[in-house]
Every structure is written in structure tokens, then in C-alpha cells.
Amino acid sequence: MNTPAFDHNLYAGCAAQIITHTRELAAKGFTPATAGNFSIRMGPDHAAITISGKDKGRLTEADIMVVNMGNEPVATHHRPSAEAALHTHLYRKFPDVGAVLHTHSPTQTIAGLLYAETGHVPLRGYELFKALRGHATHETKVDLPVVPNSQDMDTLTASVDAVLTQPNQWGYLIAGHGLYAWGRDISEARRHLDAFEFMLGCELEMRRLGAR
Numbered sequence: 516m517n518t519p520a521f522d523h524n525l526y527a528g529c530a531a532q533i534i535t536h537t538r539e540l541a542a543k544g545f546t547p548a549t550a551g552n553f554s555i556r557m558g559p560d561h562a563a564i565t566i567s568g569k570d571k572g573r574l575t576e577a578d579i580m581v582v583n584m585g586n587e588p589v590a591t592h593h594r595p596s597a598e599a600a601l602h603t604h605l606y607r608k609f610p611d612v613g614a615v616l617h618t619h620s621p622t623q624t625i626a627g628l629l630y631a632e633t634g635h636v637p638l639r640g641y642e643l644f645k646a647l648r649g650h651a652t653h654e655t656k657v658d659l660p661v662v663p664n665s666q667d668m669d670t671l672t673a674s675v676d677a678v679l680t681q682p683n684q685w686g687y688l689i690a691g692h693g694l695y696a697w698g699r700d701i702s703e704a705r706r707h708l709d710a711f712e713f714m715l716g717c718e719l720e721m722r723r724l725g726a727r
């Protein structure tokens with residue numbers, strides 16, 4: 516008997532979690548058209564990830580596949596997310612990362628454009644910092660990195676790698692594109708994504724009010 520390439524029960528559990536979160540995020544308007552991609556680590560060598568080009572609000576298990584940490588499809592002919600390299604980069608760089616979520620909300624997209632030149636969004640004074648693992652007070656500084664967009668995944672990955680130099684960084688923006696957020700598991704990644712979305716919304720509102 517052939518050894519299966521991966522644990523199917525583990526895959527099915529990961530797919531179910533991805534489907535739950537993507538439906539919720541799509542309902543919030545965070546995945547317009549077919550935007551966004553989502554993954555969960557399946558051990559040291561594999562991740563379950565969304566197939567490229569799917570409507571993320573209507574995913575079924577058949578829309579989620581397995582890749583190795585070199586972005587190669589495992590036991591499937593489907594094409595993984597065009598941005599799979601950004602997911603596996605995080606899994607390779609940080610062994611404790613268990614899930615990666617990527618969305619394109621209007622707030623994330625606009626903030627990425629507004630702060631592209633500065634290279635980060637300076638977040639200050641938010642009680643919601645405490646939703647970010649490793650942050651216990653509002654009296655700290657959180658600079659959310661912003662990298663330039665690129666259709667070349669090697670270029671984009673290198674830009675991201677260069678800005679992830681501090682402990683307890685849980686997200687970055689790609690200018691004009693969207694947000695990547697991650698965590699030890701999908702619940703934590705989702706908490707980080709929701710926290711960044713809220714704080715970015717506050718920053719944009721303060722700019723409207725002329726306070727930034």
C-alpha cells in the first residue's frame with residue numbers, strides 16, 4: 516500500500532477551519548471578486564491553502580489543496596494561490612506560525628497606499644494592542660510595515676523578509692493590495708487581522724478629521 520502524501524483527516528480539519536473564516540471575512544467585504552488567500556500549517560512540511568482564483572466567500576473542501584514549503588502542489592494538479600510564496604515564507608521563517616490570512620478590505624487597501632512612502636503605519640495608544648500576541652499595554656509603539664506591491668513573488672517575498680525584523684510582528688500591508696496577518700493558529704491569526712483592520716480604520720478616520 517502507498518503511503519499517503521499527507522494526513523487526510525488533518526487536511527479536512529484545516530479545510531473546515533479555512534472555510535468558516537473565509538465565509539465570515541467575505542461577508543464583511545474583505546475579499547472582493549476573488550481576492551484573498553488563506554492557509555493553515557499541516558506540520559513542518561505542508562500547508563493547506565486556497566486554490567487560486569476562487570470566490571473566497573463560497574469555498575468548499577474541494578477549493579483547498581496542499582502545498583509543500585516550496586509552494587509545490589502535493590497530490591493534486593490544482594494551482595495554489597498566486598501568493599502561496601508569501602504564506603510559505605512565513606511558515607519557513609517562523610516555526611511557530613500556524614495560520615496565515617490575507618484580505619483586501621477597502622481600509623487595508625487605502626492604508627497601504629497612504630503609508631507606502633513612509634514604509635509603515637505608526638499605530639500609537641490603542642488598547643487593542645492587547646489583542647496582538649506579546650503586547651500587554653497601550654503604552655507601546657506598533658509600526659505596521661508597508662511593502663511595495665509587485666507581481667514578482669521573489670521580489671515581494673524579499674521586501675517582506677526585510678521588514679520582519681522585530682519580535683511579535685503579526686502583520687504587514689502591501690501597498691494598494693491588502694493585509695497579511697498570521698498567528699499560532701487560525702483563531703489567533705483572525706484576532707490579529709481583526710485588530711489591524713480596526714486600528715487602520717481608526718487611522719483613516721483620524722486623517723479624515725484632520726488629526727493625522
Ligand SMILES: CSCCC(=O)C(=O)COP(=O)(O)O
Pocket residue numbers: 548549550551552565566567568569595596597598617
Ligand atoms: C483578484 S485579486 C488578485 C490576486 C490577489 O491579490 C489575491 O489575493 C487572490 O489571488 P489567489 O491566486 O490567491 O486567488
Ligand SMILES: [Zn+2]
Pocket residue numbers: 550551552598617619692693
Ligand atoms: Zn492579494
